[in-house]
Amino acid sequence: MADIEKLFREYYGFVYKFLLSRCGNADIAEELTQETFYRAFINAKQLKDDAKAVYWLCSIAKNLLYSHYKASSRYSDIEAAAELRSEQDVGQEVEDRIISERAMNIVKTLKEPYKEVFLLSVFASLPLKEISKAFGKSESWARVTLYRAKQRIVQELDL
Numbered sequence: 001m002a003d004i005e006k007l008f009r010e011y012y013g014f015v016y017k018f019l020l021s022r023c024g025n026a027d028i029a030e031e032l033t034q035e036t037f038y039r040a041f042i043n044a045k046q047l048k049d050d051a052k053a054v055y056w057l058c059s060i061a062k063n064l065l066y067s068h069y070k071a072s073s074r075y076s077d078i079e080a081a082a083e084l085r086s087e088q089d090v091g092q093e094v095e096d097r098i099i100s101e102r103a104m105n106i107v108k109t110l111k112e113p114y115k116e117v118f119l120l121s122v123f124a125s126l127p128l129k130e131i132s133k134a135f136g137k138s139e140s141w142a143r144v145t146l147y148r149a150k151q152r153i154v155q156e157l158d159l
Contacts, residue, residue: 004041007053012037014054015061018125022065032068036061052134058124099157106156107149114149121146 015036020029039060040047047056107118113135120126120134121142132142 004037004044007040007050007057008037011054011057015057018058019061019065021125022062023068028068032061032064035064039064054126054130055120055124055134058126062124102157103153106153110149110152113145114152117142117145118149118153 012033016029016033019032019036020026023029023032036057040057043060047053107115110118117131117135120131121128128139128142128146131146132139135142
């Protein structure tokens, strides 16, 4: 079982920066960071390996952020709803979304460890040094694995 106080001291700043990089709002990042550690405290028994605590915390934080966005989209600002977009902006947004969906489908088909390294680097924003530690490999291994994963995605997208 994890010592939540130790995890809090060690990873609070990391989780906060992770959330801040995702949402761009310091108040929301602070609130969700606190909620992350509250949820971690409640579910501390789920953490089996303290070495993977940062991944577990980022997973909790990411899920809370998704929940926040989902809830806030129901109560969006009237001003934001009133903004009109040009047809070109909408077209670009649709095109970007289609490419993103195709890329995510390709990521799902990647073999391990390429898939895991890509997800940890891109979506969890973990540095290659942390990823290499998690796999017990060198930082060069993580860099090459990430590069190959990206190359495979670009190749499959045929852009």
